[in-house]
Amino acid sequence: MSSANLIRIALGAYLLIFFSYLLGPLVVMSLTAFNSSGFPSVSPWACFTFEWFGVLFEDKHIRDGLFYSVVIGIGTVILSVSMGLAASIVLTQVWPRFRSTYYTMIIAPILIPGVVLGISTLVFWDRVGRFLGVEDGSFLYGLFHNGIFLTILGQSSFIASYAMLVFVARLQRFDPGLTEAALDLGATHTQAFRKILLPFMRPAIASASVLAFLASFENYNTTTFTIIDYKTLTTVLAQKVRLGINPSISSLAFIIITLTVFAALIFEAVQRNKARKDAVRRGKLKTGDKGILPSFLRGNPAAIMLVLLSFVVIAMVGTAQSYSPEQCKIRVKEERQIEIQKRIDALKKARAEQQATEAAEAEAEIPAKPAPATSGAFGNVFAPDNLTTEEEEVDVAPEAGSGAFGNVFAPGNLSDEGAEAEEPPKPEAGSGAFGNVFDPGNLSGGD
């Protein structure tokens, strides 16, 4: 094998590793959204299901969080884009000697931790309220302690700096002579700004808006301090993670990923189409020159893959109308029951043998105790919703087992399908998973 081939293979392997590092988590997370198992997981695949999307849309907290995230995102876009544009224009106008100082000042919020920004926004506006002597219950007091107001201001304080960086890059290519030409032709300063500078900045405004919206949407550390009694998607999700999660979050992630991919694809398609039209208009390209694939797909394997993926998604959503996971779920449940029954039989047999030997060794006080405990526990084994913790029970001493059963009957746990996923294939591993099962957060996770 030649060294060139080796290099090519090494490069391919490197790319593979790189992309799996980059995209692997997203793929795994997307898959968990379709697994019926109650905890986000892939490896013991239970049933293919869309129920988590339903769970997601029925979750009022997530819906509210999403709504406020969008509201705050729009507010932040408006505020930070206008502040960033103003700041970048000032940067081009300010005296050269003052320029680097000004730049450092304007860029500083990016370097300040978001936590600090959040706390200081909260404290600052509280102080402003006190300084102005606004009274509790008045409009201004309400405004200065309003989570949406404070979050928009807090986020804009550093997102405006990002926006400014985008604008500065574009402004550097602006010929100030154009503004002068407009003024010379009788335009007022406002007209020159509106008709010359603003159209030139439009692409930068668009990208800064997207950037600002995304930065606002995913912001947590500033928001968590300023949001007060409202909630955004990030704060809702953080809360959920603390209390135990279910795959409805994966389904949300899947929706976001899909939307992003589609938006990017559509944007790319529109851009290429435009470039193509321009080329045709300038006579550099013949109109009849069309390939088999739309132009933006040609020579772009990533785009082709994404389109195929989107077809798969559409097909899946289509089958979702007719496909019901219930049948599968029942089957999985039955299989599990049979398996458990086998184990229980094996256990019974082992215990019987043990009892027999024990009885043989010492016939005195002990035999009375384990017998009622086990029989009590097994009485519940066949309850359909109580499959959960039986296996873990297998390994523990009967004394501990009775304590554990108290949890098993907790109402939250009865409906907990998710614990099935936790079930280890081998009984020996059960002791490790044991801790999770009794975690109160986990118990309520399937709600």
Added chain:
Amino acid sequence: MSSGVAVDLENITIRFGDFTAVKDANVNIKGGDFFSFLGPSGCGKTTILRAVSGFLEPSEGRVLIGGNDMAGIGPNKRPTALIFQNLALFPLMTVWENIAFSMEVAGASAKERRKRADELLDMIALPGQGDKLPSELSGGQKQRVAIARALCANPDVLLLDEPLSALDLKLRQHMRTELREIQKRVGITFIYITHDQGEALTMSDNVAVMKAGIIDQIASGHEIYDDPATPFVASFVGENNVFRGKIKSIDGGHAIISTNRSGDLVARITPAQVGNLAVGDEAMMFVRPEAFEVAPEQGSTGQNLVSAKAVNEEFEGNSFSVFLEGDGGKLIKMSVPNLGQDRISTQGHDLTLRYEPSNAVVMPAGELASE
């Protein structure tokens, strides 16, 4: 079209910090004049233009357009239109939108604007190109669009800041003629900035020659060429051979100057320098390359004869440039028109050159234009 409006600069001084860009400039430009400011780069000519268009206020002095003081009036309120050096066409607007921009900001309807833009496109010989973008035009076409855009504003004064400098030679020559024609047609005052003396001489009614913020001479192109006021003007406008020396005698309109290396020579005193020269003064004498000819009697001496050895010859199409070395290594350039006959090369020969005394000018010694 409006008739020309006079522009007067009264004692204009413009300073940037410690640097004086323009010093005490006094210029009266007649209405309907094609007036050029000519000077090397950095001489302050663009600064003057910006003061007229309103982009900067003079530190001292007044700008009057049509007799009205322009102090405190911004560029968008002055009756001037500026054609920028880089043209500054709006890249995101089509050609017709560019042309009609001044009407757009004045609130004219799209229909009116389109109509006027199409008229102007016809005038600049670009009919039907209105829907293109400026980036799709050639250099000369952009040039003409910039002119049309400025004219669309119906200015009283059109200011042009070296608009032809980016064009290639052929196009530049063509545009010179075209600009002059446009100016005659619309009849407004043109103020033209250039460092190219050819442009200034061909197009202008009057030319101001500037050196380091100071105006050396204001006169017609002809006068500037034939009767330069200062050694700078003489050496900057066109080509000139300079002879340094002392005034030996003055006789009416002529002076005899004893040069350092070429003996006594006679020259005419330009009108601007009458009375400025006295016997014994350091002086400079200028003779244009085309004023020299090979003397009929070789080897003779006289006050209008210079002896030199032809060392090099360059063919320039319409003429030959002969480079000669005079006494003491003095370099002289002579221009011989190419009349198409078989011509005997003078290279390597000792020659006696002759000139008409009226074609040589003498003036007090001063600063020359650096090459």
